[in-house]
Amino acid sequence: MKNKAALHEPHPIKGKTVVPPHVIQDLKDRAKVGKTKYGTMLKTENGRDTLMDAYQEALNLVMYLRQAILKRKK
Structure with a gap:
């Protein structure tokens, strides 16, 4: 099958960087951007x-995401 969107990815290997702390920081930073832009936190x-x-x-x-996938194929 050529369409990778229909295929399963293999199970992950050990890896390097733990992701959740980065996501938490991104959320905090994004909340600050919203407060600056709208004058209040999301409520x-x-x-x-x-x-x-x-x-x-x-x-x-x-x-x-699709744009990045198409660009990666080049």
């Missing part, structure tokens, strides 16, 4: 459709 009941915001962001993510 519930803020007048926006949270599910639609998240869905639109997920669509953007898929586009960026």
Whole structure:
């Protein structure tokens, strides 16, 4: 099968860098960016459709991921 999106990846090997601490720092930094941009931290009941915001962001993510996959094939 040529489409790698339909194939399973092998089980991971030992690896090097632990990822979660980097994600936690990214979240903290991203929250600061949001506070600077919007003047407040993200809060519930803020007048926006949270599910639609998240869905639109997920669509953007898929586009960026596919772009990177296509670029990597060159």
